[in-house]
Amino acid sequence: xxxxxxxxxxxxxxxxxxxxxxxxxxxxxxxxxxxxxxxxxxxxxxxxxxxxxxxxxxxxxxxxxxxxxxxxxxxxxxxxxxxxxxxxxxxxxxxxxxxxxxxxxxxxxxxxxxxxxxxxxxxxxxxxxxxxxxxxxxxxxxxxxxxx
Amino acid sequence: xxxxxxxxxxxxxxxxxxxxxxxxxxxxxxxxxxxxxxxxxxxxxxxxxxxxxxxxxxxxxxxxxxxxxxxxxxxxxxxxxxxxxxxxxxxxxxxxxxxxxxxxxxxxxxxxxxxxxxxxxxxxxxxxxxxxxxxxxxxxxxxxxxxxxxxxxxxxxxx
Numbered sequence: 668x669x670x671x672x673x674x675x676x677x678x679x680x681x682x683x684x685x686x687x688x689x690x691x692x693x694x695x696x697x698x699x700x701x702x703x704x705x706x707x708x709x710x711x712x713x714x715x716x717x718x719x720x721x722x723x724x725x726x727x728x729x730x731x732x733x734x735x736x737x738x739x740x741x742x743x744x745x746x747x748x749x750x751x752x753x754x755x756x757x758x759x760x761x762x763x764x765x766x767x768x769x770x771x772x773x774x775x776x777x778x779x780x781x782x783x784x785x786x787x788x789x790x791x792x793x794x795x796x797x798x799x800x801x802x803x804x805x806x807x808x809x810x811x812x813x814x815x
Numbered sequence: 816x817x818x819x820x821x822x823x824x825x826x827x828x829x830x831x832x833x834x835x836x837x838x839x840x841x842x843x844x845x846x847x848x849x850x851x852x853x854x855x856x857x858x859x860x861x862x863x864x865x866x867x868x869x870x871x872x873x874x875x876x877x878x879x880x881x882x883x884x885x886x887x888x889x890x891x892x893x894x895x896x897x898x899x900x901x902x903x904x905x906x907x908x909x910x911x912x913x914x915x916x917x918x919x920x921x922x923x924x925x926x927x928x929x930x931x932x933x934x935x936x937x938x939x940x941x942x943x944x945x946x947x948x949x950x951x952x953x954x955x956x957x958x959x960x961x962x963x964x965x966x967x968x969x970x971x972x973x974x
Contacts, residue, residue: 717890719897734894739887742865743894749866750898 677735678711680765685722768803772796816877825859825883828914835957842954850943917952921945
């Protein structure tokens with residue numbers, strides 16, 4: 668099984684959800700340093716939207732990915748399912764939208780850091796927002812695990 | 816090699832370009848009826864955005880696809896490329912050919928009438944007329960793609 672956590676930019680909520688899934692964040696209170704140290708956290712730009720990033724393999728052997736898909740979630744889901752099927756890699760893929768867990772701090776901080784390039788202002792804000800969103804993201808990941 | 820002929824809707828220019836590539840259509844002799852009869856011409860819908868369709872293999876064994884990227888052109892290309900790369904497919908073996916650069920106003924209006932408004936007969940005819948006029952441009956795109964994919968044909972060989 669492949670699990671693809673996707674959000675608008677593939678830089679914050681999807682990264683945090685994938686990290687929770689793989690046990691890379693100490694729950695329930697991971698702390699901001701652990702969040703900012705996550706691979707890919709607040710790194711991707713609009714040039715990475717659409718690109719599928721492998722994040723790791725969980726204890727059951729499921730591959731976990733991160734995807735930034737802007738407003739084209741349905742289109743990219745078709746493309747990615749097609750590509751996996753074409754290469755004979757199977758079509759057991761679970762797409763998980765992490766946008767419902769996103770709060771206003773993440774939106775503002777993400778916009779400042781990723782869109783405007785104001786990293787020094789945007790990153791602390793988006794990190795705070797991600798910390799506040801951890802319970803929602805953890806609950807989302809828990810529901811995903813129950814489906815596996 | 817996998818060759819993806821890409822346009823907005825996967826209904827007109829990508830279909831014609833793939834047909835030129837596979838020798839189903841001759842640039843200099845194409846009649847409107849012949850264009851309209853091409854497999855998948857003026858058939859795709861919005862639900863096909865992002866979903867490539869395998870047409871056939873060319874004489875060198877390259878797999879030819881048509882793809883409608885909708886409003887997410889770069890993202891669809893990145894998604895396809897990154898997923899195939901993850902599965903071990905070398906990126907040099909993936910070729911995207913953008914055919915919407917050859918589109919003219921006739922195909923745009925015809926495509927809108929047929930695909931968006933459902934006025935199939937006038938829309939399809941107008942789209943085919945536009946495609947016939949843009950065949951020289953499409954043939955140049957195809958010639959470049961064929962050269963890159965090892966077929967090494969000049970524009971004249973396409974028709």
